[in-house]
Amino acid sequence: MQRVFTGNYEQCKVGNLISISGDRGEDAGFVGKCIPELAPKKDFFRRYKDNKGKIPDEVNDRYYIEQYYTRVLSQVDIEELLKGEVDPILLCYEKDQEFCHRHVVAEYIEMVYGVKVRDILVDEDLNVEENTRPPHIKQILAEVMEQYKDQAPTDAGQEER
Secondary structure (H helix, E strand, O other): OOOEEEEEOOOEOOOEEEEOOOOOOHHHOOOOEEOHHHOOOHHHHHHHHHHEOOEOHHHHHHHHHHHHHHHOHHHOOHHHHOOOOOOEEEEEOOOOOOOOHHHHHHHHHHHHHOOOEEEEEEOOOOOEEEEOOOOHHHHHHHHHHHHHOOOOOOOOOOOOO
């Protein structure tokens, strides 16, 4: 992996666009490549959404990051998933600094693979602007990765269905 970017469907119009959403970007009218292995699992995604406004955001975000790390990121080889891709832009729905899984993926890639991941907006004329990610994601992800470092990936963070 040399370069990886993230963005959202509405603000990224051209480039090597790849959906990492559960619905493959269907609700945004996206038609193109997708990596469904990076989509969040429906059960924890629903619980996260249901808890919005009911519990503190930090607690809810930690829950989501822990579930996403243990049930998705620790189960895949992102380098293998992105093999052969040139300057991929991994897409989801949330705008700018809204908490989302693409930001967790970006932090994970930076920590594990040492590749800087920029969250960008790119229009039809190839004008590019850079967003910043919510700063707490990196800290929470690092804590979660440390917590689960000695556990087998298939045993970590599993929920009852």
